[in-house]
Amino acid sequence: MTTPQLPPSKDFWNRGYRLGRVLGLTLTFETSAILSFVLLWIVLAVIGSRLLNLTGPDVFVGGLILALLHYIMEFLHQFGHALAAATTGHGMTGIHFYYVLGRSIYPPKEPRLSADIHIRRALGGPIISITLAFLFSFLAILLIPVGGLVWYMVIFLMLDNLLVFGLGALLPLSFTDGGTLMRYWSERTPRK
Numbered sequence: 001m002t003t004p005q006l007p008p009s010k011d012f013w014n015r016g017y018r019l020g021r022v023l024g025l026t027l028t029f030e031t032s033a034i035l036s037f038v039l040l041w042i043v044l045a046v047i048g049s050r051l052l053n054l055t056g057p058d059v060f061v062g063g064l065i066l067a068l069l070h071y072i073m074e075f076l077h078q079f080g081h082a083l084a085a086a087t088t089g090h091g092m093t094g095i096h097f098y099y100v101l102g103r104s105i106y107p108p109k110e111p112r113l114s115a116d117i118h119i120r121r122a123l124g125g126p127i128i129s130i131t132l133a134f135l136f137s138f139l140a141i142l143l144i145p146v147g148g149l150v151w152y153m154v155i156f157l158m159l160d161n162l163l164v165f166g167l168g169a170l171l172p173l174s175f176t177d178g179g180t181l182m183r184y185w186s187e188r189t190p191r192k
Contacts, residue, residue: 016096022075025082026094026105033071033097040100041067048152058149066156073157074102076132077125077165081177084124088117103175115187122180129165133158 019027045063048054054062078095081104085091090113094105104121136158143151170178 019097023079023082025079025092027075027097028094028105029097030099032099036099037067037071040070044156048149052152054149062149062153066153069153069157070100070160071097071102073129073132073160073165074100077129077161077169078102078104080124080126080128081121082124083128085121088113088120090117090121092121101175115184118180118184119188122177122184126166126169126177129161129169130167133162133166136161 015031016028017030019029021027041063043063044066045059048059048062074097075095078092082092082095085104085106090106090110092104093107095102096105104125136154140151140154140158143154169176170181172178172182
């Protein structure tokens, strides 16, 4: 298995760093991911303070935990791509985090693949994320009597998985799974 190459680092914001290996995938990140993590932490803390009337450690720790959980959900989304890619015989080698998102890293000299393989790999992440959204929805219902910070965190995880990593990933943009699906859908082999 080849080690994924870090993207070119011409400036500080996009400089790449190696985090390590998890579940056979090399994890890398850019400076933008660190700065975005801090910004996300601040935004979540302000939301907790202003909209949810949380105070003290709940604001500070809650924002930190949610920012960390957001990146864990991104990892799980990308791991969904890795699981789907493994079933095609053309697996991923890593995950690269940038801003508040991540992208799948494949071998640099991968052969030309069929549209069906690209589609299967692209669907892996949203399937995992939408499944997690439903699981967190069920957990949120169970936690209604508990309420408080834990319940808000579960709601955040449900919405993050559904709106960002599930439905958001399916938007037909150049950097999303939806963009990949749009690019390869017309090239796919019709089933008989």
